[in-house]
Amino acid sequence: MTEYFEVHERDGAARIGELRLAESLTTPSLVERADRRSADGASGGRRETAVLADAGSLWPAERDVPEGDESKLTVLPHRAFPGGTADEVMESFAVDYPEVDYPNAVVVAPETADDYGADGYVLSGAQEFVGHGAGFRDAVVETRSAIPADSALLLPGVATPRNVATLVYAGVDLVDADRAVVAGTQGIYLTTEGRHYLDSLDELPCACPACRQSVSEFDREDCVEHNVNALRAELAVVRERVRAGRLRDYVEGQARHDQWLTAAFREFDQQWTYVEQRTPVVRDAELAATTEDSLRRVEIQRFADRVTSRYRNRFSNPLVLVPCSAKKPYSESQSHGQYHDAIQFRGHKVSMTSPIGVVPQELELTYPAQHYDSAVTGRWSAEEKEFVARVLRRYLERNDYPRVIAHVPDEGYRDVCERVEAALDLDFEYTVEDHPTTTESLANLSSALSDELKYGKRERQHNTVRAIADYQFGERAGDDLFESITMQSRYPKLRVHDDDGEQLAAMVPQYGVLSLTLAGARRWVDSDAPTKRVEIDAFAPHGSVLAPGVVDADEDVRVGDEVVVEGPKAFAVGRASMTGPEMSESTRGIAVSVRHVEEK
Secondary structure (H helix, E strand, C coil): CCEEEEEEEECCEEEEEECCCCEEECCCCCCEHHHHHCCCCCCCCCCCCCCECCCCCCCCCCCCCCCCCCCCECCCCECCCCCCCCCCHHHHHCCCCCCCCCEEEEEEEECCCCCCCEEEECCCCCCCCCCCCCHHHHHHHHHHHHCCCCEEEECCCCCCCCHHHHHHHHCCCCCCCCCHHHHHCCCEEEEEEEEHHHCCCCCCCCHHHHHHCCCCCCCCCHHHHHHHHHHHHHHHHHHHHHHCCCCCHHHHHHHHCCCHHHHHHHHHHHHHHHHHHHHCCCCCCCCCEHHHHHHHCCCHHHHHHHHHHHHCCCCCCCCCEECCCCCHHHCCHHHHHHHHHHHHCCCEEEECCCCCCCCEEECCCCCCCCCCCECCCCCCCHHHCCCCCCCHHHHHHCCCCEEEEEECCCCHHHHHHHHHHHCCCCCCEEEECCCCCCCCHHHHHHHHCCCCCCCHHHHHHHHHHHHHHHHHHHCCCHHHHHHCCEEECCCCCCCECCCCCCCCEEECCCEEEECHHHHHHHHHHHHHCCCCCEEEECCCCCCCEHHHHHEEEEEEEECCCCEEEEECCCEEEEEEECHHHHHHCCCEEEEEEEEEEEEE
């Protein structure tokens, strides 16, 4: 059982954790073996990371289990296996790790990883797969999937300032400075973008204490100190990115400095189950979509999938396709204000955008539709066109409209529309001349809708909350949960009530999702919509449910999901702070932030 490590924040597979030693260490972090430190310290004289105590390998000799203490993470006596070792050999020489009552770590290979009750797991053979995209992915995914969710993963001997962001993005919590130290002794100066030989540097591109001298005076001992400083500084940057929920944005740029790093995070994009399970469904952080790799992000793929498999259009008016805007939400932009004046609730507005695909007007606040920002050049790549066309086609195959009006410019948007028009044998009506906001174009749009009836405020509000429910809870959830309702307040702070006036839900503007009351949660449980449940022990939670109190949780629960909490003494509703599997496995941390609770 994990006793000395706790995860506090999550950003995909990356986490902010706490290694609870005598002096707590915030992870992801640098850890060093206390017996390897020089008198003046290999990291600029700072001793706070000398917390790793290695009890040694069992290959040369038998070793006693150390007494250990709470100031160190003690690696228990172990046997490491090189890559390619036969399964029968690893099984024959497997270590029976003892239970100890101090912070401890065990050494595992991907094939031998399991729950040994340790606080940390040291992955052997890291030097063999770090540098190979698919090998790195397989090793980390296999190991992380086998060890407890609330334990720390340590990759020794591989971290550099250039690769550590990708290591953390993959799910690594702890690294050492060995590779950085060795590089320094060889006269190799490490930075976040690469490596440089000392004799090739005309100046020192760093302002750390070791580099505050002329390049002519800078020696290999200084280079060791700089390399460790640079690694530590990069880890600080990474921690801040994780806290902000924006590590992926950083990695997309940082990984460009090395081909294998780019390959590695692309490999993780293909590992859908591992990455999707760990990616929150909502968050406040801006999503920077600046490369074509952004199209493969979980947040982008998840939104496109839900729009084309869960969402259902409830308006009988024509579809009006319009371009997105730089300002989010779209309706607050000047261009969309002009489109609105021309449409006047006579058409159903759906925005086309790269990298998200299509955004129905009811979901313009729903994460990540109002949270992304992309590089606007006026030109779409072939991959962007293919993706948006695929999403639009799936959307139109699912939703019937009496007419399709494409109020889009020529570049990119028009190409996509024409592809889908031909593929589905539809006739789109094009209304743009030169630019969507010219007087002539807007007049064409208004004229195209001149014979259409307007839909009213009530219909618009009801369709909005039902569409959000479809997206959030599952196909047809909007009708199952909110068939007969009344609305209070104004968009985007809509409150949903039943016919007797009891509140069922409220719209959360910053995420574009619904927050349920106890009455809404009961209606959810009684409906045909799939319910996400967390089973707890015999207590009534107040404020939050901690992981030790969770008996079981649905596997499809994701961070940010609305969940129903049930136990012998309570019925509650709240938002998940962990994934379902993590709730079931973890022995520490907040599992659910409870909003409303009723004691039984």
